[in-house]
Amino acid sequence: MKSINIVGCGRVGKTLGRAWHSSGVYRVQDVLTRSLASAEQAVAFMGAGRATTRLADLRPADVWMLAVPDDQIAQTAVALAQAAANWAKSAPTNPGKPPAIAFHCSGALSSTELASLRSLGWQLASAHCLLSFADPGTALQQLAGSPCALEGDPSATLALEPAFVRIGTRCFPLAAEHKLLYHAGAVFSTNFLPVLQDLAQQLWRDSGVPADMVAQLSTTLLRNAVNNILALGPVCALTGPAARGDTALVQRQGEAIAQWNTTAGEAYQALSQLAAKLAAS
Incomplete structure (x- = not known):
């Protein structure tokens, strides 16, 4: 051995x-x-x-x-x-x-x-x-x-x-030259997920959702989203205002988030742009 x-x-x-x-x-x-x-x-x-x-x-x-x-x-x-x-x-x-x-x-x-x-x-x-x-x-x-x-x-x-x-x-x-992009895929797939869940829970708490409901909202939405992605693929599982092409709501919501947290607002706008592109693919 x-x-x-x-x-x-x-x-x-x-x-x-x-x-x-x-x-x-x-x-x-x-x-x-x-x-x-x-x-x-x-x-x-x-x-x-x-x-x-x-x-x-x-x-x-x-x-x-x-x-x-x-x-x-x-x-x-x-x-x-x-x-x-x-x-x-x-x-x-x-x-x-x-x-x-x-x-x-x-x-x-x-x-x-x-x-x-x-x-x-x-x-x-x-x-x-x-x-x-x-x-x-x-x-x-x-x-x-x-x-x-x-x-x-x-x-x-x-x-x-x-x-x-x-x-x-x-x-x-x-291949060695592809490792950074490969690993970035893993980061997007899993490492950012806790960050997004934490942001979602903060938004719910700050908007007045009862504390005992925050965990239930997170569990329900996350489980359903994962199941839909695995069953249907990212494109068909995509929902939300950016996927519907509701640019006015995306703009208003982005501004509200930016007032709450500047970095989170920038992330919302960037992800909404990617979501709109995915919906149109």
């Missing part, structure tokens, strides 16, 4: 690490986070691994997952490359190094973020599971059937694909 080290074991790292350990895909070896407590919590959740906070303490592994925030991927790769160079000096005849594969989990950034490892002969990739990782326990239950975008060196993606397939994901290839 191949070994895997996990650098940055937050919600994504814990979910995938436990799935791989439970399925016998990888042997979780070393787990690094910024605090020992969080590393130990990750190890306890996954049921495997050795917790540490020092990159120098990590041992060579077959696969490395960098599940750190996007703005830390490149600098983490640089630090890892320096540590790997030290391993090479201390054990120049060790046939088990360097590790064959390193990948990160960003949906927006490509494997070029790991370029500092290229000179060491590492194969580089990115792997993004299209799934909400708000809670690792819940994410584990939702993992089966989730799409997973693979990008990077062909040898790396070829090796990673069966590892992701074995934990239930459905892999597909993605």
Whole structure:
């Protein structure tokens, strides 16, 4: 069984690490986070691994997952490359190094973020599971059937694909130059949904809707909208004043929202324009 080290074991790292350990895909070896407590919590959740906070303490592994925030991927790769160079000096005849594969989990950034490892002969990739990782326990239950975008060196993606397939994901290839747009699609599809729901609930509260009715309004409308989109598609599920072509109401409503919250008013106008365009398609 191949070994895997996990650098940055937050919600994504814990979910995938436990799935791989439970399925016998990888042997979780070393787990690094910024605090020992969080590393130990990750190890306890996954049921495997050795917790540490020092990159120098990590041992060579077959696969490395960098599940750190996007703005830390490149600098983490640089630090890892320096540590790997030290391993090479201390054990120049060790046939088990360097590790064959390193990948990160960003949906927006490509494997070029790991370029500092290229000179060491590492194969580089990115792997993004299209799934909400708000809670690792819940994410584990939702993992089966989730799409997973693979990008990077062909040898790396070829090796990673069966590892992701074995934990239930459905892999597909993605070109590096398309990652930003791909991830933006995910942002529009899910990340903005809580924002829109929060705005809706604020508007209802500020317009005098009883507190015990706000949650019911949100639940009813959201569930019906999702069901209609899934059953009919976005175009046929679209309703509202912009879809009806009621530009006068859109204008008046936009002005009222702008007085309430300038940013929300701008968002309403922009989304109304997109809704009108969709209705006309």
